[in-house]
Every structure is written in structure tokens, then in C-alpha cells.
Amino acid sequence: MLRVHEFSIAEALAAQVQRHAPAAGRVTEVDITVGALRGLEPEALRMSWEAVTHGTPIAGATLNVDLRPWTITCSTCGRTWPSPVPFVACECGDPSPVPTAGDELDLVALTIEEES
Amino acid sequence: MAEAAQTTRIPLVERVLEANDEVAAANRAELQRRGIFSIDLIGAPGSGKTALLEATLRALEGRRHPAVLVGDLATRRDGDRLARWCDKVIQISTGQGCHLEASQVRDALAQIELGQVDLLFIENVGNLICPVGFDLGQSAKVGLFSLTEGDDKAAKHPYLVEAADLILLNKIDLMPHLSFDRRSFEADVRLLNPRVPILDVSATTGEGLDAWIAWLDR
Ligand SMILES: Nc1nc2c(ncn2[C@@H]2O[C@H](COP(=O)(O)OP(=O)(O)O)[C@@H](O)[C@H]2O)c(=O)[nH]1
Ligand SMILES: [Mg+2]
Ligand SMILES: [Zn+2]
Ligand SMILES: [Zn+2]
Numbered sequence: 001m002l003r004v005h006e007f008s009i010a011e012a013l014a015a016q017v018q019r020h021a022p023a024a025g026r027v028t029e030v031d032i033t034v035g036a037l038r039g040l041e042p043e044a045l046r047m048s049w050e051a052v053t054h055g056t057p058i059a060g061a062t063l064n065v066d067l068r069p070w071t072i073t074c075s076t077c078g079r080t081w082p083s084p085v086p087f088v089a090c091e092c093g094d095p096s097p098v099p100t101a102g103d104e105l106d107l108v109a110l111t112i113e114e115e116s
Numbered sequence: 117m118a119e120a121a122q123t124t125r126i127p128l129v130e131r132v133l134e135a136n137d138e139v140a141a142a143n144r145a146e147l148q149r150r151g152i153f154s155i156d157l158i159g160a161p162g163s164g165k166t167a168l169l170e171a172t173l174r175a176l177e178g179r180r181h182p183a184v185l186v187g188d189l190a191t192r193r194d195g196d197r198l199a200r201w202c203d204k205v206i207q208i209s210t211g212q213g214c215h216l217e218a219s220q221v222r223d224a225l226a227q228i229e230l231g232q233v234d235l236l237f238i239e240n241v242g243n244l245i246c247p248v249g250f251d252l253g254q255s256a257k258v259g260l261f262s263l264t265e266g267d268d269k270a271a272k273h274p275y276l277v278e279a280a281d282l283i284l285l286n287k288i289d290l291m292p293h294l295s296f297d298r299r300s301f302e303a304d305v306r307l308l309n310p311r312v313p314i315l316d317v318s319a320t321t322g323e324g325l326d327a328w329i330a331w332l333d334r
Contacts, residue, residue, distance in 0.1 A: 005214050005246030013132050020128065028123065032132065037275045039245045086274050087307050096307050103275065105249065107130045113123045 006040055010048035013107065017058055020110055027061040029111035035068045035102040036084070042067055066108075071101035136250055139218035143225070143253025147236065153332070154236035156216075156252050158276055159260030160269070161242030164286040166194045167319035168260065169237055173201035175322075175329050182235040185224045187216040194239065204228050215247040216240050222253075235332065244273040256281040263287040267297045271304040278308045282315065282331060289318040 013032065021027050030049075034040050042065040049063040069082040074090040074097035083099075090097045131137060147154050159165050169184060176182060183204035186194045195207030206224040208216060221238065238254060240247040248257070259280035261269050264287055270277050277283070283305055291298075302314060313331065317324035 005243070008213065008215065008217075008246065009132060009249075012135065015135065016130065016132060020126070029125075037278065038249060039273075039275055087271065087304070096310075098310065099274070099278070099308065103278070105132045107128050107132055109128060110126045111123055112126060113121050115121055 004041075004044050004048065006044040007048040007052070009040060009105070010045060010052045013049070013063075014052045014056065014058065016107055017061070017110065018056065021058060022112060022114075025112045025114040027058045027110055028113045029062045029064060029109075030058075030107070031064045031066065031109040031111075033066045033068055033104045033106050033108055035104040036070050037086075037099065037103040038105055040105075068102060068104055070099040072097050073100040133249060133251075136218050139222055140251035140253040143218055143222055144255075145253075146225070147253060147255070150230055150233070152230065152233055152236050154238065154252075154254045154256075155332075156238050156240055156247070156254035156257045157260060158240045158244065158247045158257060158280075159242065159262070159286075160244050160265055163242070163260050163262040163265060164319045165239045165242070165260055166197055168284070168286060168317065169198055169239060170201055171319045171322060171325060172237070172328070172332075173198065175325055176235070176332075177201065180235050180332075181232045182237060183228050183230070183233045184237045184239070185216075185221060186239045187220070187241045188239075189213075189241065204233065210241055214241055214243050215250050216252060217250050218252050244269070244276050248275045248279050258282045258284060260284045260286055261301070263290045263294050263296045267301040268304070270301055270308075274308050277305055277312075280309060280312055282313050283309075284328065285314060285316045286319055288316040288323055289321045 046063050053059045069084050070086050072083045073080045074094050076094035077092040086099045089095045157165050184198050185206050187208045187210050188194050192207050195205050199205045208220050208224055257280050259276045315327050
């Protein structure tokens with residue numbers, strides 16, 4: 001069976017988090033932002049994350065997925081707004097404003113718990 | 117007394133596919149240094165990626181010096197088809213992987229004598245989503261759609277459409293038999309990528325291949 005494509009993203013992310021994780025302490029949360037353009041399912045990402053981190057030093061870390069909508073910019077009136085879909089007309093009448101953001105796939109924060 | 121656990125939030129700003137992107141950058145530098153124009157061909161299974169490359173290799177025979185990398189899940193069939201037209205074909209078996217990664221391209225390139233090569237085709241795994249996010253180091257991404265998939269596929273795969281340097285619409289020979297709305301397909305493409313060239317082709321009849329070859333030669 002073909003793996004869901006979220007799986008390889010989760011694999012890359014797990015390797016990246018392990019590189020950043022300090023030797024002393026436990027990673028409890030991992031925050032990522034995902035643009036809508038990437039076509040990634042947050043739920044599939046979280047399930048893949050659990051599978052790839054299982055049995056590793058970062059097992060149990062919660063994956064927080066901040067799903068970013070398309071940001072649409074209208075070249076006619078200059079308006080910029082978030083939209084759940086890429087194909088929308090602008091209220092100024094321009095039928096085809098273009099998405100200008102929504103392709104992010106970034107690791108933005110780690111939360112580390114240290115015994116003191 | 118229980119030990120107090122101290123939590124710290126470490127802000128980072130890093131691309132998740134950074135490791136892949138670094139290898140891709142090295143591939144790109146190496147290909148550029150050698151003057152090799154390279155294409156990452158992305159399209160659904162059955163859209164005609166291999167057929168298009170067969171027709172392309174035939175058309176370029178004796179004039180250009182291409183090499184081909186073919187990503188496929190398990191079989192060697194596509195590589196064998198292409199090897200009839202080109203002596204530098206490397207099959208990359210991805211197993212369960214649904215896309216090619218830059219390290220696989222790097223390793224495949226190491227198996228080819230690149231001295232004479234001036235053109236590199238990479239047939240990605242049949243998939244319209246995740247291959248787009250994995251940079252391979254190519255000069256250009258080509259999105260291949262086909263008439264049999266329906267005219268809504270561009271709208272449903274905005275990431276590929278947005279990232280493509282060229283859109284090919286294959287199986288144009290089937291137009292008389294299908295209710296494919298060519299204008300609606302193009303309108304969807306234009307919403308995401310206003311200037312990308314769209315070329316209608318048929319790998320089977322050769323229709324439209326001249327324009328594609330001219331684009332490669334440019
Ligand atoms: N009618 C028609 N069939 C095509 C064309 N290009 C490919 N095909 C057929 O589509 C099927 C899939 O082609 P293939 O090259 O294996 O697709 P790939 O999975 O994208 O590599 C094969 O049966 C081809 O003969 C075309 O331009 N016209
Ligand atoms: Mg093929
Ligand atoms: Zn407007
Ligand atoms: Zn994939």
C-alpha cells in the first residue's frame with residue numbers, strides 16, 4: 001500500500017526535531033505551520049507523527065499543526081485577506097485575485113521540559 | 117517532594133524539508149556547472165509521463181544528449197521502455213515512497229557519465245501532491261495533466277499549478293471523444309499561475325510536440 005504523503009513529512013520533521021532536542025530534557029510539544037496549498041491533512045500528519053516517533057527519544061511529543069489558509073491578494077484594489085479556497089472573486093469586482101501565501105511548511109517552536 | 121519540571125518554549129523558524137532542500141541545492145549547483153537543463157516531470161499515474169518522454173527522446177535523437185531518471189514504486193517497466201530511446205536511464209525504485217527526494221536524484225546522478233549530457237528528465241512518482249514540495253534541484257518543474265483525468269484537476273491540485281514552470285495537457289488526441297472543457301481548465305490554471313505556458317500535446321500522435329521541443333531547446 002502507498003503511504004500517505006503526510007508520512008514522509010512526519011519523518012523529515014522527526015529527524016529535524018531530534019537534531020534540535022537538547023540532551024537533557026524531553027520534547028513535549030512541536031509547533032508547525034502548514035499552508036493550505038501543501039494539501040496536507042492535519043489528522044493524517046498527527047497519526048504519521050505518532051507512528052514515526054514511536055520508540056524514539058521524542059515519543060509522546062504533541063504535534064500542534066497551525067493550518068494557514070490561502071492569503072489572497074487582489075492586484076486591482078490591493079486588498080489582502082485570508083480565504084479557505086484559492087478561487088474567489090474580490091468584492092471590488094476583480095474575478096481573479098491570486099493566492100500570495102499558503103505554501104508554508106515550517107517548524108516554528110519546540111517546548112522542552114527539563115527536570116530542575 | 118516532587119521535582120519541579122521546567123518547561124521552555126524554543127522558537128525556531130526552519131523549513132521542515134530543509135535537509136532535502138540542501139541536497140537539492142547541491143544537485144542544482146552541480147547540474148548548472150555542467151550546463152545541464154533539468155526537468156522534474158510531475159503528473160498523475162497514467163497521465164502519460166513515460167509515453168511523453170518516449171516521444172520526446174525519439175524527437176531529440178541525434179541532436180541532444182539526454183539522460184533520464186525514472187521514479188517508480190516497484191517495477192522496472194518504465195525504465196525499460198525509455199532505455200529503448202536513451203542509453204542513460206536510471207530507474208529509482210521508491211518502494212512505498214510516493215515522491216522522489218533530492219538524495220535519490222544525487223545518488224542516481226552519481227551512476228551516470230554526465231560528461232556529454234545536456235538535458236536531464238526526471239519522471240517523478242505518479243502523484244500530483246507531495247512531489248511538488250520536494251525540491252530535486254531541477255531547472256524547471258513541468259506539470260503534466262491529461263484529458264482523461266477530467267478538466268477539474270488543475271483546480272484540485274493548486275500547489276502543482278502554482279509551482280509549475282510549464283503545464284502540458286496530454287492526450288489531446290482524445291478531445292473529440294471526451295467532454296473536456298479546455299477553457300475552464302485554462303481558467304483554473306490562470307487563477308493560480310497567470311503566466312505559465314500551457315501546451316496541448318499528444319504523446320501518441322505527436323501533435324503539439326514541436327512546441328514542447330522548442331520550449332526545451334530555448
Ligand atoms: N490516447 C492517448 N493515450 C496516451 C497518450 N499518452 C499516453 N497514453 C496512454 O496512457 C497510458 C499511460 O501512459 P504512461 O506513459 O504509462 O503514463 P505514466 O504513468 O504517467 O507514466 C498508456 O496506456 C499510454 O498509451 C496520448 O497522448 N494519447
Ligand atoms: Mg510512468
Ligand atoms: Zn479587489
Ligand atoms: Zn510523497
